Amino acid sequence: MYSKLLIDFQTKFMQIKKFYGFIFSIALVAFLAISSFNSGSSTASTNPIDSSSSSRLITQASPGEFTLPPLPYAYDALDAYIDSQTMTLHHDKHHAGYVKNLNEAIAPYPDLQGLSIEELLRDLDNVPEEISATVRNNGGGHANHSMFWSIMTPDSPGQPTGEIAEAINTTFGDFESFKEKFNTAGKKRFGSGWAWLVMNEDGTLEVTSTGNQGSPLSEGQYPIMGNDVWEHAYYLKYQNNRGDYLDAWWNVINWDEVNNRLTTAKSWFE
Numbered sequence: 001m002y003s004k005l006l007i008d009f010q011t012k013f014m015q016i017k018k019f020y021g022f023i024f025s026i027a028l029v030a031f032l033a034i035s036s037f038n039s040g041s042s043t044a045s046t047n048p049i050d051s052s053s054s055s056r057l058i059t060q061a062s063p064g065e066f067t068l069p070p071l072p073y074a075y076d077a078l079d080a081y082i083d084s085q086t087m088t089l090h091h092d093k094h095h096a097g098y099v100k101n102l103n104e105a106i107a108p109y110p111d112l113q114g115l116s117i118e119e120l121l122r123d124l125d126n127v128p129e130e131i132s133a134t135v136r137n138n139g140g141g142h143a144n145h146s147m148f149w150s151i152m153t154p155d156s157p158g159q160p161t162g163e164i165a166e167a168i169n170t171t172f173g174d175f176e177s178f179k180e181k182f183n184t185a186g187k188k189r190f191g192s193g194w195a196w197l198v199m200n201e202d203g204t205l206e207v208t209s210t211g212n213q214g215s216p217l218s219e220g221q222y223p224i225m226g227n228d229v230w231e232h233a234y235y236l237k238y239q240n241n242r243g244d245y246l247d248a249w250w251n252v253i254n255w256d257e258v259n260n261r262l263t264t265a266k267s268w269f270e
């Protein structure tokens, strides 16, 4: 009786061992295949700066070729505050257009290729006069919108967290005072532009605003977070009520990513 049970057990054990051995081999082969694929593609990267922080510094597929980053959530994910049609047109048409125009403008200038979009905007003085306005508008549009998608999420805690929460309290008194100051900057921007929380070179934080697709990077500042106040960002849902859109926007902020950008801002000025 016991010996039969023992034999049954041993047979089962051998079957299980074979089965898991087989699964392990498959997993090992898959792992090796993926590893070699990744190491092959990373050696093709030409931009040394963004290899370690691709979410913060925007990568280029090849020198001189900027790419439209995919939305990190579904088009309808922020629907309660920003409708999916706005998100679709804004990302797929407006942002895609900036990327296309930027690539066309810098194509004849090998010296500019291989720079990150942040470097390009920081040193606009180095950009040839004939494409300077195009790079300011479309390069700014690319950087601003890449930041914009990344700092939003359907899973916002609603309040700042971590280091940025402390920095906001220290600089502006409290979160409500900061929001009011930021929203006022957005409301007072005549025409199209952005409201910003930026870091200055001396490490202080400041609420600012730029017109059109102006980037704080071109003003010697690092953009920690910004809201798009162009009508294309809100008109379908909010019509002329820019203030309602500015109020609603705080419900979709990804404070983890804002904290990442605060860290990047510090290293930007080192």
Ligand code: MN
Pocket: 090, 094, 145, 228, 230, 232, 233
């Ligand atoms: Mn926009």
